Amino acid sequence: MAMEIERKFRVVSDAWRAQVNRSLAMRQGYLAGEGGKASVRVRLEGEDAKLNIKAAVVGAARAEYEYDIPAAQAREMLDNLCIGRLEKTRHYIEIDGLTWEVDEFINDNAGLVVAEIELDSIDQPFERPAWLGRELTEDRRYYNHHLALHPWRTWPDEDRH
Amino acid sequence: MAMEIERKFRVVSDAWRAQVNRSLAMRQGYLAGEGGKASVRVRLEGEDAKLNIKAAVVGAARAEYEYDIPAAQAREMLDNLCIGRLEKTRHYIEIDGLTWEVDEFINDNAGLVVAEIELDSIDQPFERPAWLGRELTEDRRYYNHHLALHPWRTWPDEDRH
Numbered sequence: 001m002a003m004e005i006e007r008k009f010r011v012v013s014d015a016w017r018a019q020v021n022r023s024l025a026m027r028q029g030y031l032a033g034e035g036g037k038a039s040v041r042v043r044l045e046g047e048d049a050k051l052n053i054k055a056a057v058v059g060a061a062r063a064e065y066e067y068d069i070p071a072a073q074a075r076e077m078l079d080n081l082c083i084g085r086l087e088k089t090r091h092y093i094e095i096d097g098l099t100w101e102v103d104e105f106i107n108d109n110a111g112l113v114v115a116e117i118e119l120d121s122i123d124q125p126f127e128r129p130a131w132l133g134r135e136l137t138e139d140r141r142y143y144n145h146h147l148a149l150h151p152w153r154t155w156p157d158e159d160r161h
Numbered sequence: 162m163a164m165e166i167e168r169k170f171r172v173v174s175d176a177w178r179a180q181v182n183r184s185l186a187m188r189q190g191y192l193a194g195e196g197g198k199a200s201v202r203v204r205l206e207g208e209d210a211k212l213n214i215k216a217a218v219v220g221a222a223r224a225e226y227e228y229d230i231p232a233a234q235a236r237e238m239l240d241n242l243c244i245g246r247l248e249k250t251r252h253y254i255e256i257d258g259l260t261w262e263v264d265e266f267i268n269d270n271a272g273l274v275v276a277e278i279e280l281d282s283i284d285q286p287f288e289r290p291a292w293l294g295r296e297l298t299e300d301r302r303y304y305n306h307h308l309a310l311h312p313w314r315t316w317p318d319e320d321r322h
Contacts, residue, residue, distance in 0.1 A: 002234075031201050031214060032193030038242040040192050040201045051212070051228065053192060055242060063241065065234055067212065073163075073226055080224065081199040081216060 004054070004064040005122055008142065010133035011113040016102050019129075020091045029082025030145050039145040042069075042077045045090075049074030056145075060122050060137050084148030096127045108151030111160075114142060165215070165225040166283055169303060171294035172274040177263050180290075181252045190243025191309050200306040203230075203238045206251075210235030219301050221283050245309030257288045269312030272321075275303060 028043035034056070041052040049071040055063040078085060087107050093100040098117055105112045114136060117126055136142040141150075141159070152160060189204035195217070202213040210232040216224040239246060247270055252263040259278055266273045275297060278287055297303040302311075302320070313321060 031197060031199045033197050036192060036194055036244050038192045038238075053238065053242065063237070065230075065238065067228055067230060069226075069228060076224070077199075077214065077226065081214065083197050 002064050003061050005061045005119045005124075006116050006137070007060055007119065008114055008116045008136040010136060011102060011115050011131055012133035013131045015131040016091070016093060016100075016115070016129065019093045019095070020102070021094055023089050023091045025087075026090050027078060027085070027087050028144065028148070029078045029085040030148050031077065031081055031083070033083060034145065034149065039143075041145070042074050042082060044071060044074050044078070047071060058138055058140050060119075084145070086144060086148045086151070093129075095129060098126055100129070105147070105152065108153050109147050110153065112147070112152040163225050163227075164222050166222045166280045166285075167277050167298070168221055168280065169275055169277045169297040171297060172263060172276050172292055173294035174292045176292040177252070177254060177261075177276070177290065180254045180256070181263070182255055184250050184252045186248070187251050188239060188246070188248050189305065189309070190239045190246040191306050192238065192242055192244070194244060195306065195310065200304075202306070203235050203243060205232060205235050205239070208232060217306075219299055221280075221298050245306070247305060247309045247312070254290075256290060259287055261290070266308070266313065269314050270308050271314065273308070273313040 024046050026043060026045050028041055031040040031042065032038070036056060038056055039054050043050050043052065049069050051067045051069050053065045086105065086109055088103045088105045091102040091104065093102060101116045103114050115132060119126065140146060185207050187204060187206050189202055192201040192203065197217060199217055200215050204211050204213065210230050212228045212230050214226045247266065248268050249264045249266045252265065254261040254263060262277045264275050276293060280287065301307060
């Protein structure tokens with residue numbers, strides 16, 4: 001089974017911007033509500049489009065399946081069939097041989113910036129950049145699926161820390 | 162957009178069995194509950210596997226997207242990520258240049274047999290075989306998605322007509 005092992009963190013300063021290698025605009029939506037055993041995501045990444053299925057378990061290791069699909073079909077699904085959508089710019093940053101993905105959300109999730117790192121094992125050590133804040137890996141509220149259905153800007157002030 | 166135009170009927174006798182051209186065992190499951198704008202289906206058809214996304218509207222014409230996926234991945238998703246499953250044998254019958262698909266359900270839906278015909282337009286005429294019963298096209302309860310989550314054998318007797 002394809003497993004994705006990923007840890008996620010808040011980002012606490014803009015210092016990461018100087019380290020960006022490349023950036024990609026992403027628009028994504030979900031074909032399933034919360035409550036199932038999987039999320040089903042449609043994503044436009046620049047000119048590419050992907051259909052992604054990920055186990056709806058909380059934590060760093062999640063079964064994941066991903067398929068390339070025609071961008072025109074992804075646009076139709078985003079416009080007509082998705083029940084939650086979000087837009088973000090993904091910035092890629094290479095540090096110490098590993099790739100950080102810094103997601104800068106826009107529109108209803110504007111103000112939120114998170115950083116993810118994909119690992120080979122859950123306990124793999126990695127260098128923590130100075131701009132890294134608290135870990136969100138176990139916090140389901142910061143799943144993109146949840147953010148698409150419950151945008152960050154609609155959260156109570158005290159939860160947006 | 163890919164549109165599927167399909168009409169569905171109950172089957173009222175076994176007379177269709179003499180007309181079968183070929184049959185295929187199918188096992189399918191759903192990655193999303195009801196209530197969204199789309200159903201997301203994983204299906205094993207013999208040795209092939211497909212991921213299918215269909216608009217959750219009632220009626221004969223529904224937007225549909227289908228992708229081939231590796232059978233091993235489909236099996237994993239069926240075992241681990243689907244929230245409703247069903248098994249059936251699909252029998253193909255050619256009549257008057259059109260293909261009828263007669264679905265003979267097994268396990269929790271055993272006893273139910275339905276026939277579907279795919280058309281080029283909603284009002285396309287077609288020959289009605291003698292074994293065709295009442296039309297189910299507008300009856301959401303007979304959607305495979307619904308049957309997977311609410312098997313026919315669990316329905317009240319008076320609804321299983």
